Each structure stands twice: as structure tokens, then as C-alpha cells.
Amino acid sequence: MEGTSREELREILDLADDVADGRLSNPLAGKTVCLAFFESSTRTAASFELAARRSGADVISLSESGSAIAKGESLVDTVVTLDSLGADAIVLRHPAAGAAKLASGYTDAALVNAGDGCGQHPTQALLDLYALSQSFDGFEDLVGRRAVIVGDVLHSRVARSVIPAFQRAGMEVALAAPRTLLPLETDAWDLPVLTSVDAALEWGADVLYMLRLQNERMTGDSPRIPSIAEYGAYYGVARRHLRRGVRVMHPGPVNRGVEISGDVVLDEASLIPNQVAAGVAVRSAVLTLATGVAHEVAA
Amino acid sequence: MTSRNGRSHELVIRHARVLDPSTGLDAVKDVRISGGRVAEVGDDLHGTRELGADGLYLFPGFVDVHAHWRTPGREDEETIESGSASAAVGGFTGVVMMPNTDPVVDKPVVVSGLLRRIEQESRVRAYVSAALHVGLKGERLTEMRLLKEAGALCVSDDGLGTQSAGVLRNAMLYASSAGLPVLLHCEDHTLATGVVHDGTAAALAGIPGSPASAEDVATATALVLATETGAKSHITHISTGLSAALVRFFADHADVTSDTTPHHLTLTDDLISSLEGTYRVNPPLRPEDHRDAVTDALRDGTLDFVATDHAPHASEEKDLPLEQAAPGFLGHETAFAALHTELVLTGKLPLARLVEAMSCAPGRWVGEGGSLAVGSPADLTLVDPSEEWTVDRGSLSSRSWNSPYLGRRLTGRVVGTIVGGELVLDRTGAKFGVRA
Numbered sequence: 001m002e003g004t005s006r007e008e009l010r011e012i013l014d015l016a017d018d019v020a021d022g023r024l025s026n027p028l029a030g031k032t033v034c035l036a037f038f039e040s041s042t043r044t045a046a047s048f049e050l051a052a053r054r055s056g057a058d059v060i061s062l063s064e065s066g067s068a069i070a071k072g073e074s075l076v077d078t079v080v081t082l083d084s085l086g087a088d089a090i091v092l093r094h095p096a097a098g099a100a101k102l103a104s105g106y107t108d109a110a111l112v113n114a115g116d117g118c119g120q121h122p123t124q125a126l127l128d129l130y131a132l133s134q135s136f137d138g139f140e141d142l143v144g145r146r147a148v149i150v151g152d153v154l155h156s157r158v159a160r161s162v163i164p165a166f167q168r169a170g171m172e173v174a175l176a177a178p179r180t181l182l183p184l185e186t187d188a189w190d191l192p193v194l195t196s197v198d199a200a201l202e203w204g205a206d207v208l209y210m211l212r213l214q215n216e217r218m219t220g221d222s223p224r225i226p227s228i229a230e231y232g233a234y235y236g237v238a239r240r241h242l243r244r245g246v247r248v249m250h251p252g253p254v255n256r257g258v259e260i261s262g263d264v265v266l267d268e269a270s271l272i273p274n275q276v277a278a279g280v281a282v283r284s285a286v287l288t289l290a291t292g293v294a295h296e297v298a299a
Numbered sequence: 300m301t302s303r304n305g306r307s308h309e310l311v312i313r314h315a316r317v318l319d320p321s322t323g324l325d326a327v328k329d330v331r332i333s334g335g336r337v338a339e340v341g342d343d344l345h346g347t348r349e350l351g352a353d354g355l356y357l358f359p360g361f362v363d364v365h366a367h368w369r370t371p372g373r374e375d376e377e378t379i380e381s382g383s384a385s386a387a388v389g390g391f392t393g394v395v396m397m398p399n400t401d402p403v404v405d406k407p408v409v410v411s412g413l414l415r416r417i418e419q420e421s422r423v424r425a426y427v428s429a430a431l432h433v434g435l436k437g438e439r440l441t442e443m444r445l446l447k448e449a450g451a452l453c454v455s456d457d458g459l460g461t462q463s464a465g466v467l468r469n470a471m472l473y474a475s476s477a478g479l480p481v482l483l484h485c486e487d488h489t490l491a492t493g494v495v496h497d498g499t500a501a502a503l504a505g506i507p508g509s510p511a512s513a514e515d516v517a518t519a520t521a522l523v524l525a526t527e528t529g530a531k532s533h534i535t536h537i538s539t540g541l542s543a544a545l546v547r548f549f550a551d552h553a554d555v556t557s558d559t560t561p562h563h564l565t566l567t568d569d570l571i572s573s574l575e576g577t578y579r580v581n582p583p584l585r586p587e588d589h590r591d592a593v594t595d596a597l598r599d600g601t602l603d604f605v606a607t608d609h610a611p612h613a614s615e616e617k618d619l620p621l622e623q624a625a626p627g628f629l630g631h632e633t634a635f636a637a638l639h640t641e642l643v644l645t646g647k648l649p650l651a652r653l654v655e656a657m658s659c660a661p662g663r664w665v666g667e668g669g670s671l672a673v674g675s676p677a678d679l680t681l682v683d684p685s686e687e688w689t690v691d692r693g694s695l696s697s698r699s700w701n702s703p704y705l706g707r708r709l710t711g712r713v714v715g716t717i718v719g720g721e722l723v724l725d726r727t728g729a730k731f732g733v734r735a
Contacts, residue, residue, distance in 0.1 A: 179472040184527070195476070222466040226440035234444055
């Protein structure tokens with residue numbers, strides 16, 4: 001996302017608007033979109049598949065189980081195979097950061113990163129901006145808004161895409177996490193580091209962007225938080241935090257009662273359903289731009 | 300602290316030799332205490348209550364950041380009441396309680412419960428160190444933010460070294476987020492397999508020794524991690540020359556302080572030839588070269604202060620062969636006298652540096668006391684520098700009597716301890732002549 005300009009962001013979001021409003025009919029007709037998911041996914045895979053089908057593309061879907069990936073085929077060989085089959089776009093999800101960049105060197109198809117390890121998840125950041133623009137008064141209305149990314153920043157590819165995306169959109173961004181869930185150099189992004197959701201509200205947060213504890217990505221055998229009770233007390237959003245029009249976002253999957261209490265998930269302050277809903281239109285726009293207009297727009 | 304009488308509003312201590320390294324004062328002065336604070340330091344002061352202190356030293360109250368008051372769980376060995384009485388006898392006006400109790404102080408409710416008991420029972424200011432890991436097991440982090448909210452001053456797995464550098468690093472990062480300093484007992488258990496210092500005395504006595512490296516390796520690890528994480532750290536009971544040198548090296552790199560104990564400054568491992576359980580302690584007593592290096596490090600300020608590691612044990616845990624005895628010494632009541640006798644009177648340590656190391660520096664660490672500057676809490680210690688006395692079992696205020704100084708003749712004795720303007724120890728009432 002670092003290489004994406006504000007104008008490019010607006011172009012994608014405008015195109016997503018066209019898709020959502022039905023002004024774009026079958027833009028991917030005759031195109032072949034391959035979904036290569038080397039790591040399990042529910043909403044991202046479903047969202048990309050719907051986006052491609054609704055835009056008229058032929059879709060090939062490979063998942064980790066029941067494919068050559070499960071038989072030990074390497075990333076490069078899978079990509080070469082899909083390329084040879086005539087893919088126009090390859091949507092890649094992989095457990096290691098940099099996989100999308102590596103794969104893009106082995107295909108002429110547009111390579112769309114659907115999440116690579118703790119690296120990047122650019123379409124998540126785009127759909128977040130789309131959902132936020134709708135919730136506020138358009139993309140321009142995001143300028144000067146304050147967003148706090150709360151929780152496991154260290155292991156989050158979403159954070160690594162959302163931080164630059166929000167900044168390009170003119171938003172001010174801060175982090176809230178214990179040091180065990182931040183990089184050792186806590187000023188790696190040169191952002192304020194806050195100590196709790198309460199501190200985030202004091203800082204003036206308009207958006208609380210909650211992250212899941214990514215236990216599956218934590219390295220080493222030493223625990224990074226003492227208890228769910230303590231984590232939730234400081235880095236969980238509860239009903240009492242929902243005031244003055246604060247928006248709550250979460251990339252999913254949600255762990256109710258940990259980073260977000262059960263009665264907040266579907267509260268009107270929550271944009272979580274809006275984020276998921278935005279995914280299809282935004283990913284259609286990304287695939288359209290990637291195959292038709294520009295190579296690798298969203299990588 | 301409870302208010303033990305209603306007359307604590309004003310007190311003037313007259314003609315004491317006031318020695319306060321925090322302000323640089325060293326002169327015969329009068330000190331007026333009012334509202335629990337130092338109100339005035341000057342000449343010819345008077346008040347409704349006066350206390351003649353001719354010939355006595357007046358210091359900022361001693362502060363001990365390392366004590367085991369055995370509560371909860373081993374109240375037969377020490378209670379908050381007896382521990383604080385023992386502290387007052389030693390001139391300590393502030394004490395930090397270590398968390399290796401039963402149950403371990405690893406939950407916020409234990410901290411708040413202890414603080415309530417302290418409020419009711421302690422004669423001196425007492426602070427609670429919570430555990431760094433649940434059950435002191437070096438696995439799960441404690442709820443440090445909730446512990447801090449409950450009133451914990453610091454966190455420590457004291458008594459046990461942390462065995463994995465990865466675990467310690469993570470704990471340091473989390474503690475720094477929680478805003479709690481980490482107090483570290485540095486000991487590598489893969490090296491510390493014996494019960495005394497691995498040296499000539501151990502060899503001659505036939506007692507398994509633990510090498511100095513058991514402390515040094517863990518100290519180095521702790522210092523490296525404190526440097527990298529920036530976590531506020533305190534290394535307690537440094538007892539070897541190399542560990543002191545490591546602290547010196549890292550002083551400019553890490554936010555670290557350190558202490559050593561009265562016994563490591565005054566006793567050596569030749570005592571183990573007695574084979575008596577009394578002399579088992581952890582870290583173990585070391586040979587003279589270590590003791591001298593540690594003394595030098597305390598004198599030059601490399602080691603910031605003295606802490607006693609006051610560790611009461613029941614007689615059935617100490618009246619045993621050395622190998623089977625529990626490690627630990629009483630510390631509060633003999634600390635000043637032993638150090639005054641062995642280091643100050645022998646010219647190895649200036650008295651002002653000893654007061655800095657027993658009062659000012661640890662007072663700064665706990666954030667309270669350690670100074671006689673006007674407006675400071677009136678925590679003071681009065682000492683008769685010439686009184687000679689013999690440490691004997693019957694005279695101890697602790698519930699236990701496992702002092703390595705039993706039978707020793709010491710010079711210099713605490714005769715008065717004042718906490719928040721109240722006399723909590725008044726050993727020689729006649730000499731004070733407090734006028735109501």
C-alpha cells in the first residue's frame with residue numbers, strides 16, 4: 001500500500017462504487033481469475049470468488065487441501081501452472097510475507113495479494129476505506145479523522161496495509177498495544193503508541209480498528225499477554241466505549257469477549273458487516289483494474 | 300500505618316548530627332517535624348514535643364527494597380507486624396515485600412489484601428512486589444497492569460532465576476508496558492547445582508558448591524535484555540566481582556539499578572567450615588576477593604544501594620546440616636550495625652556513602668523517603684554511633700532468629716525510628732526525654 005497514491009485509492013474506490021451501483025456490467029467477461037489460497041480463508045476467499053463471478057470471469061479455485069499445493073507443489077510452480085492455463089489474474093493467499101512479490105515474477109497475469117503472512121493484506125485496507133467513506137461523508141470526509149489500531153499489531157498483515165492506506169487517505173493513525181504485541185522498535189511507523197482503548201478515546205479516536213490475537217503466528221514459547229481478562233480490560237472494546245459516534249472496525253474473524261465484547265459486534269457503531277459487504281465491490285474493482293488497466297495495482 | 304497516638308503533630312529533634320547525602324547536609328542541627336513532614340531544619344528550634352539527640356546521628360530513614368515477611372503462608376516465621384517491628388528496630392522506615400509467599404502474590408486481590416493488612420499492622424511503610432510470572436514458574440505472565448492498579452510497586456520472581464532468556468525478554472517488554480520495574484534475582488539453575496560458593500572452603504568442607512558463574516551468567520543475560528528492551532530493571536543481591544563489573548559496564552546502556560546485601564559485604568565463605576545450617580544463604584557467601592570487589596562497587600556507586608534480603612526461617616529449617624538447611628538470613632536488625640562496624644569504622648566505606656546507600660538511593664527507587672529536605676515525609680533514623688552491643692537471640696524482634704551475626708559484638712545501634720513523624724521505635728526513652 002505504501003506505493004499507492006491518494007488518487008489511485010480514489011480511483012479504486014470510485015470504481016467500486018460503480019460496481020456496487022451496477023454501472024459496470026461484466027467487466028471481467030472472458031477473463032480467467034485463479035484463486036490460489038496456500039492458507040485457509042473464509043471471508044477473503046468467498047469475497048474474491050463472488051467478486052470475480054459477478055464480474056463475469058471464469059474462476060478456478062485452488063485451496064491448500066485437495067490440490068497440488070497439498071501434494072507439496074511449490075509456490076512458484078503453482079503460479080507457473082496457473083499462468084500456463086491462461087490465467088488473467090491470480091489471487092494469492094500465502095503464509096509467508098513476500099509471497100505475492102515472489103510470485104509476480106513468474107507470471108504475466110495480474111497478481112493480487114490476498115494476504116501474505118504477517119506482510120500485507122491490501123484489499124482489506126481498500127475495503128476498509130470504502131466502508132469508512134460510506135460511514136462518514138465520503139472519501140474526502142476521512143481527512144483529519146483519527147484511527148487507532150488496537151491489539152496484535154506485531155503479527156498483523158492487516159495493520160501493515162491499513163496503516164499506510166489510512167494515512168494516504170489523510171487520516172491520523174495511532175497504535176494501542178502492549179510492547180509484546182508491537183515491534184521492538186515501537187516507533188517503526190513513527191506513530192503514537194497508546195496504552196488502552198480508553199487512552200485511544202482520550203486521544204480523540206473516531207475509529208477503533210480492533211485486531212485479533214494471532215496466536216498461530218506468535219513465535220517462541222513465551223506468552224505475550226497474561227490473560228484474556230487483562231488483555232480485554234485494556235485492549236478490548238466494550239459497550240461503554242461506544243460514544244460520540246465512534247466507529248468500531250475489525251477485519252475478522254472476531255473473537256468475542258477478547259478484543260471486542262459480544263454486544264458490540266453487531267451494534268450500530270460496528271462497521272464489521274459493512275466491511276465484509278464492501279469486500280465484493282472493492283475486489284471486483286481491483287480485479288478489473290488489475291486485468292484491464294494496470295498490472296498489479298493492488299499488490 | 301496506624302496512628303498510635305494523637306500527639307504526632309509536631310516534634311523537634313534537637314542537636315542531632317544531621318547527615319543527609321541527598322541535600323549534602325552534615326552538621327549538628329535541629330529538625331522540626333510537622334504534619335508528618337520535615338518542616339524545618341535549623342538552629343535553636345523548639346516545639347511542643349522535643350527530643351534531645353545530643354551525640355546521635357539523624358539520617359533519612361533506611362529503605363529496604365528486599366524483604367520476606369512470609370505473609371501470607373508462613374506466619375510462624377514472620378508476620379507484617381513482626382517484620383515491620385524488626386524493620387523499625389533496624390531503622391528501616393520503608394520495606395518492599397517479596398512475592399514468594401503461599402499463595403504467591405500473583406493476583407491483584409492478593410496485592411490489595413496485603414496492602415489492607417499493611418495499613419492495619421505495619422509499623423513502617425511497606426510496599427508489595429508482585430510476581431513476574433504466575434506461581435513464580437517462569438511461564439505465564441502475571442496480570443501486571445491489574446497488579447499495578449491494585450497497588451504493586453514492582454514485579455519479581457525473586458528466589459528463582461528466570462531460566463529462559465526468551466521468557467525474561469517478553470516479561471521485561473510487558474512489564475515496561477505496565478509501568479512496573481522488574482526486580483531480578485539472577486541465578487542460572489543449570490549452574491547453581493550446589494548449596495555454597497564453589498571454592499576452597501566448599502572443597503575442604505565437602506559441601507557441593509555452585510560456581511560464581513551461576514550468578515554472573517544470569518546477570519549478564521538480564522543486563523543484555525534490559526538494554527535491548529529498555530525495561531526499568533533492578534538487579535538484587537549482587538555478590539560477585541564479575542557481576543559488579545558487568546553492572547558497571549551496562550550502567551550507561553540500560554535503565555538498571557542494583558543492590559548488594561550487608562552479609563555479602565561483611566561475611567565470607569570461610570564460615571561454612573562450621574558446617575552449620577545458619578550460614579546457608581542464596582546467593583552464597585563468597586571469598587574475600589568477591590566481597591572486596593563488591594564493597595568497592597558499592598563505594599564507587601556502581602551498586603546503587605544496600606538491601607538486606609531479610610529472610611526469616613523457622614528453627615526446624617535452619618537447625619540442620621548446612622546442605623539441608625533453608626537458605627536465608629535475617630537482615631533488618633543488624634544491617635546498619637554490621638556495615639558500620641565492618642566497613643565504616645575500618646575506613647572501607649565513608650559513613651555518608653553508607654547512608655546514601657541505605658536511605659537516599661533506595662528511597663528514590665521506591666519513590667518515597669530517603670531525604671530530609673523540607674517538605675519530605677518525616678521518615679528518619681536516629682543512630683547512636685558508639686553504642687556497642689551483642690546480637691543475641693533474645694533481643695531480636697523478628698519471629699525468627701536465623702541471623703548470621705548471633706553472638707557478634709557490633710558498634711553503632713539504631714535508637715529511634717520515625718515514620719511519617721511518628722516514633723515507631725524508641726529504644727532509649729530516657730535518652731530521648733520526649734516531653735508531652
